[in-house]
Amino acid sequence: MRVRIVGAGPAGLQLAILLKKADSAHEVEVVERNAPDATFGWGVVFSEETLGALRDADPETHLQITDTFARWPTVDIRYRGRLLRSRGHAFSAIARRRLLEILQSRARELGVGLRFHAEIEDVAVLAADADLVVGADGVNSLVRRTYGEPLGAHVGPQGCKFAWFGADLVLDAFTFIFKQTDAGLVQVHAYPFDERTSTWIVECPEGTWRRLGFDTMDETESLAACEALFADELAGHRLLTNRSLWTSFMLVRCDSWHHGNVVLLGDAAHTAHFSIGSGTKLAMEDAIALSQAFVRHPGEIERALVDYELERQPVVERFQQAAGESAAYFTRVERYAHMEPMPFAFNLLTRSGRVTHANLAQRDPQFVRVLDAWFHAAGESRPGAVAPPPMFAPWRAGAVELRNRVVRAAAEPERLGELARSGAGLVLAGPVAVTVEGRIAPDTPTLHDDESATAWAERVDEVHAGGAHAAVLLGHAGRRGSTHSRALAADVPLRDGGWPLVAPSPIAYGPRMPAPRALEAGDMAALGDAFAAAARRAAGAGFDVLELDMGHGYLLASFLSPASNRRGDAYGGDLAGRMRFPLEVLEAVRRAWPEDRLLAVRLGVMDGTRRGLQLREGIAIARELAAHGCGLVHVAAGQTVPEAAQADYRRGFLTPLADRVRAEARVPTLVGGYLTTPDEANTILGAGRADLCLLEVPESDLERQVLAAPPEPVAAVALA
Amino acid sequence: MNVGIGLPNTIPGMDGRLLVEWARRADAGAFSTLAVLDRLAYDSVDPFCALAAAAAVTERVGLATMIAIGPLRNTALLVKQAASVDAVSGGRLTLGLAIGARLDDFETAGVAHGGRGARLSEQLATLRDGDRLGVRRDLRLLVGGSTGPAFARMARYADGYAHNGGPPRAFDRAAAGARAAWSDLGRPGRPLLWGQGYFALGDEDAGAAYLRDYYAFTGPFAERIAAGNLTSARAIKDFVRGYAEAGCDELILFPTVADPAQLDRLAEALA
Numbered sequence: 001m002r003v004r005i006v007g008a009g010p011a012g013l014q015l016a017i018l019l020k021k022a023d024s025a026h027e028v029e030v031v032e033r034n035a036p037d038a039t040f041g042w043g044v045v046f047s048e049e050t051l052g053a054l055r056d057a058d059p060e061t062h063l064q065i066t067d068t069f070a071r072w073p074t075v076d077i078r079y080r081g082r083l084l085r086s087r088g089h090a091f092s093a094i095a096r097r098r099l100l101e102i103l104q105s106r107a108r109e110l111g112v113g114l115r116f117h118a119e120i121e122d123v124a125v126l127a128a129d130a131d132l133v134v135g136a137d138g139v140n141s142l143v144r145r146t147y148g149e150p151l152g153a154h155v156g157p158q159g160c161k162f163a164w165f166g167a168d169l170v171l172d173a174f175t176f177i178f179k180q181t182d183a184g185l186v187q188v189h190a191y192p193f194d195e196r197t198s199t200w201i202v203e204c205p206e207g208t209w210r211r212l213g214f215d216t217m218d219e220t221e222s223l224a225a226c227e228a229l230f231a232d233e234l235a236g237h238r239l240l241t242n243r244s245l246w247t248s249f250m251l252v253r254c255d256s257w258h259h260g261n262v263v264l265l266g267d268a269a270h271t272a273h274f275s276i277g278s279g280t281k282l283a284m285e286d287a288i289a290l291s292q293a294f295v296r297h298p299g300e301i302e303r304a305l306v307d308y309e310l311e312r313q314p315v316v317e318r319f320q321q322a323a324g325e326s327a328a329y330f331t332r333v334e335r336y337a338h339m340e341p342m343p344f345a346f347n348l349l350t351r352s353g354r355v356t357h358a359n360l361a362q363r364d365p366q367f368v369r370v371l372d373a374w375f376h377a378a379g380e381s382r383p384g385a386v387a388p389p390p391m392f393a394p395w396r397a398g399a400v401e402l403r404n405r406v407v408r409a410a411a412e413p414e415r416l417g418e419l420a421r422s423g424a425g426l427v428l429a430g431p432v433a434v435t436v437e438g439r440i441a442p443d444t445p446t447l448h449d450d451e452s453a454t455a456w457a458e459r460v461d462e463v464h465a466g467g468a469h470a471a472v473l474l475g476h477a478g479r480r481g482s483t484h485s486r487a488l489a490a491d492v493p494l495r496d497g498g499w500p501l502v503a504p505s506p507i508a509y510g511p512r513m514p515a516p517r518a519l520e521a522g523d524m525a526a527l528g529d530a531f532a533a534a535a536r537r538a539a540g541a542g543f544d545v546l547e548l549d550m551g552h553g554y555l556l557a558s559f560l561s562p563a564s565n566r567r568g569d570a571y572g573g574d575l576a577g578r579m580r581f582p583l584e585v586l587e588a589v590r591r592a593w594p595e596d597r598l599l600a601v602r603l604g605v606m607d608g609t610r611r612g613l614q615l616r617e618g619i620a621i622a623r624e625l626a627a628h629g630c631g632l633v634h635v636a637a638g639q640t641v642p643e644a645a646q647a648d649y650r651r652g653f654l655t656p657l658a659d660r661v662r663a664e665a666r667v668p669t670l671v672g673g674y675l676t677t678p679d680e681a682n683t684i685l686g687a688g689r690a691d692l693c694l695l696e697v698p699e700s701d702l703e704r705q706v707l708a709a710p711p712e713p714v715a716a717v718a719l720a
Numbered sequence: 721m722n723v724g725i726g727l728p729n730t731i732p733g734m735d736g737r738l739l740v741e742w743a744r745r746a747d748a749g750a751f752s753t754l755a756v757l758d759r760l761a762y763d764s765v766d767p768f769c770a771l772a773a774a775a776a777v778t779e780r781v782g783l784a785t786m787i788a789i790g791p792l793r794n795t796a797l798l799v800k801q802a803a804s805v806d807a808v809s810g811g812r813l814t815l816g817l818a819i820g821a822r823l824d825d826f827e828t829a830g831v832a833h834g835g836r837g838a839r840l841s842e843q844l845a846t847l848r849d850g851d852r853l854g855v856r857r858d859l860r861l862l863v864g865g866s867t868g869p870a871f872a873r874m875a876r877y878a879d880g881y882a883h884n885g886g887p888p889r890a891f892d893r894a895a896a897g898a899r900a901a902w903s904d905l906g907r908p909g910r911p912l913l914w915g916q917g918y919f920a921l922g923d924e925d926a927g928a929a930y931l932r933d934y935y936a937f938t939g940p941f942a943e944r945i946a947a948g949n950l951t952s953a954r955a956i957k958d959f960v961r962g963y964a965e966a967g968c969d970e971l972i973l974f975p976t977v978a979d980p981a982q983l984d985r986l987a988e989a990l991a
Contacts (some may be wrong), residue, residue: 150939256940306943314889411906431906440906484848488857490876490905492848511838511845552906608868639905642876643838647868649901650893674900696903698910 001026001299004126005134006143008032008114010044010096011266011283012136013103016112018057018291023298029113036104036116042166042200042242043070043093043193045174045277051092057288064102068094070192074173077345078233080180084345088363091174091277093193099280123147123262132301133262134290136283139250141268151264152255157248159273159327161214162203163222166240171198174277176348177233178333184208185334188230189275200239201274202226205331214246222246249273249327253320257313258305265290270316272323275330276352282319286312322352335663339688342374347687357389357682371686390685391678395425395692397631397668399596400544402426402469405685407670407694409473411486413445413459420466426692427463429456430473431549434527434534437499438476438555441485447474448530453537460542472538473602474589475549476527478558479503479516491642503558504565504572504581510642518567524581527555531585532592539594546593548586550621551604551636556582560604560621561640563612575617583628590629600632600670601625605657608637608644615660622665632691634670635661652680659689670694721964723990724753724782725983726916726974729770731930732763734978739765742980743774746781749987753782753814755916755972758789760825762934768801775809783812786916786972787864787882789820790843791836792829799847803855811856816882816914817844818864822937837869844877862914866894871901880912880969887948888962891915895967915968917959919950920976921985927951927976949976953989960990 003019005012008030016028046069055062069092077084107114120126123146127133135143144153170192177188186204193199209215214222219241227239252271257264266283289311293304329351336344349355361368369386376387387393395402402425409428410416419427433439433446446452456472463470482498483491491510501516502523508515519527531548538546550556558564559581565572571581586601593599603625605618622633635658638644654673662669672694675681681693725746728734746754754774756767771783783805790798806813819836820826826833840863850857863874864882874881881898883891895913902911920927928946935942950956956973963971975982 152940258940302943303947306947310944310947411908486906487908489848489878490907492845492877495849511842512849638872642841642872643869644872645869647872647901649868649871649897649904651896651900653900672903674896674903698899 001131001294002129003028003132003134004130005030005136006120006123006126007135007137007141007268008036008100008104008116009136009138009266009283010099010103010280011287012134013100013107014057014284014287015134015136015265015290016107017061017103017110018287019294020107020110020112021058022291022295024111027113029115030107031118031120032114032116033119034116036100036114037097042096042164042197043191044096044099044280045091045093045191045193046281047090047278053285053288057291058106061102061106064106065094065099066092068098068102068194070094070194072173072192075349076171076173076175077348078175078177079341079344080178082341084341085173086345086349086360086364086367088367089174091191093191093199095194095197098194127260127262131261134265135262135268136265136287137268139252139267139271141264143262144252144254144264144268147259147262150259151257154253156251158251158324159249159275160203160205160330161209161246161248162201162274163214163226163244163246165200165202165223165226165244166242167198167200167234167237168196168240169198169234169237170195177230178337179229180337181208181212181229183211185337186212186229187330187333188233191277197240202230203330205334208334209246219243219245251320251324257309261301263290263305263308270320272316272319273327275326276319276323276354278319278323282316285315322354326352332660335660336688338663338666340379342371342379343686343688346371347689350683350687356679357686358679375686389678389682391681391693393685397598400469400598402692403467405692406681407471407672407692408697409672409694413456416459416470417462417466420463420468420470422697424468424695426471426545427466427468428471428473428547428694429459430547431475431477431554432472432534434474434476434530437502438481438530440477440481440554441483442494442497443485443487444477447472447534447537447541450537453541456538456541456543464542469544470542471545471547471600472543473547473549474531474534474538476531476555477501478553478555479507479509479513479564480552480554482514503555504567507564507566509553524571524584528585528588532588535589535592539592539597543597545598545600545632546589547600547602547632547634548589548630549602550582551602551634552639553604553641556585557604557640561607561613563607563609563641575620579621579624583624586625586628586630598631599629600634601630602634602636603661604636604638604640605661606637607640608646608648609641610645612640612644615657618657619661619664622661622667626665626667630667632668632670633661633665634672634694635690649674651675652684655684655689658684662688662690668692672696721960721968722752722970723960724755724784724970724972725751725986726755726757726786726972727770727774728975728978729767730757730759730762730764730934731976731978732933734765736765738978738980739770740773740777742983743781744777745980745983747778749983750990751781751987753784753970753972754778755784755786755816755974756788757974758785758787758820759822759934760789760792761822761828768805771805771813772808775805775812778809781812782814783809784814784862784914784972785816786914787816787818787862789825790817791819791839792825792831795839795843795846796853798843799853799855802847802859803853806856806859807854814860814862815847816862816864818870818882818884824937837873841873841877844873848877860912862912866897868897868901871897872905874898874911875901875905875907878911880914883913883915885916885918885945885948888959888966891963891968892966912969913967914970914972915963915966916972916974917950917963918945918948918976919956919973919982919986921951921953921956921982921989923977923979923982924949924951930976956986956989
């Protein structure tokens, strides 16, 4: 096979080595525009996982590379004048230049042709003259640009502005430094890679970067400014430059990594933000997978390339997802600068979703012990303290103290007692309607009269007997009322036995739903009274927590959203107008609800449409609710209109929203969004992304097996 | 988990009478469901017509569209067709609907491509509204698609989710999206989860060629779909196990070669 590889970076060289090793008859040439010893940036990081793959692929280079490695198991976090250290990680790094020397010499030894200072004029000409052309030419890949359209290539900036320096000091850990300046937070990602030098990446969001004047500095000036900024941490050492210009990280994605006999490898095909340190690892793994695909399908170009994509694309997608989360974290980290060091550090370590409470407990049991103890004692931990994980820490709001942070919810009143007995701290009933006309469906329970309150009192007693506190989600369906039971569907109107709907404006909710009548001032006063009366009945029934429903497009939420509130009076228009009625209701409920019990709000913080309620408005509403006596925001999103283009459903889809509400509105949050495991809850709670987690525990075969009665008495088996 | 089999109604050159024979054999075997695909601008048999023919010669097996492209069709006629297949089969229909992926189907039908999501929602609401067009209100509905709006539509109107194929881990991810939406919409319990895959036991080159052609509109993905064709008993067993572990309720295996021997070989591989 005649192979032309464009780009003599780690991926291109690694592939050349492996192809030649697999079959010395392959004619492999690597073409590089730069000199053999030209390289930008400093050290590159690896995780242990890659090294195994490298060892299996080519033991010779593996040995040389690992002999050169700087290795360390620790992550240092420098924040607010403190150093927090997490151990048990497995990092190794090597100078990029040294890595290339090793690979170049191995490639030469195997008979790979290496051509440096060689520019490719036309990739198509190269492709016509070879069996296989490999674009291993990095983030600015000429090969990718040549076939941008058929490959479905997307390139764009991601994350903060950054500059990649070296430093003449040897760190003994992967080090994150967070430095507060007048212009905003600036952070450093630094790690050692040989016996003299460390990589030292400085980054900050674009606004901070401009305010600090970096946008107008040349390389020398910005070096001096960064040295001055991190003088304490550098302790007399110097920063080093190697074309260390401020830039944006470029995110590269391609729908396909091959076109005809041309294939992309490493950064040319996909990039992963440097803050998870996986770019070189992914590139070298690509090379290994591609060479193996040709071992499986010798001479079958198309089959081998499809095989390579099938194997690598899912892996790369997962890393790009994690890298995207990590890059986004660093752009908003300033919002967490009020957090105590312990949750701040855990939030940082778990930012990409790859590290969780459970797997950190494996890597660094002491860190997790200290976190758990700190969390349990509300920041007052003692040396040597032990405590259960965050979900089992009690939570106090006023006179209400929940035994733990786990919330379970059920629409069916008869399930509440069981949920309390299953161990939850708080059991949430509802939705419960404040009036008969406020029901969603005929089977929606109500608190509209004293009789309904009496029935609820029994349910609340059951919850209390189970050791949990009881909460009720109290609301009015608005334009989503008078529908069939949710057991059949949602938002399918009743044909017979329905009732008239009310809303801020006469706009039907969805297909076949009737238009509601717009509320008038008198109706609104009456509704406020109905909410207050229902709140008094809820208190009388013994509920400990009242959650007022301002989510999912029901009556109060439909006032907040410009998509459903088109009123021209004082109850519509700008955000203050749209908030007016929901706040009046909150005020009425607050007066009716005992002061020593918790008043919460379920708040739809965004619609997920271009013209609907945006998250920044949702956060502003959360702030306003807190100022009006709301002690907990149960974060929801969407359903304000039925066809929301940005609707997003996956595990934990509400967590990023709860995190922003908590960090920016500074109000405690309750988050659900299909969280099914204790590990998800412990990670969210420990990292301060929410205060309470609503868990949905799926049915388990194992439980059925454990609980199943034996079919017949177990008899002793006689041994012959 | 139940395992069903597809009818070869979208394999070009297939003799229409073969569908009838295929349905008879499936009904005599252990397959839970007979399912059809839907494509307009392609050499194929109409999904509702194929299921009506199958209904006539079967007694037991469930009948399903996996999926039919709802917004290609006039809503009232779609509801009438579904209700009719359900009636002639004695209530054995599961109606899977989605917005479709192929522009040429919409162009051929002379129907706008834009707004098809909202039109599908309208159709689902009409189906659930029931009665007027003779459709049962509790007709089992599935909705396919992998976007947030598709999951929301599924959770709002349907009984479950119809996945569009791929390895078990892709199904697992989509199933989490479906369950998340189900709970967010306040539906009790959990959604039914249906999955699908392609197989060819023997004649695998013909199977791969069909998949390349059928999915040519996806460009580079056609090759990958062809590479995912299940061509051995072991691959089928692994696939079935993977789907069962991911919580699939009903897995439909679609043939890529229109030969009744394929059905027998699949039954044998699953035995």
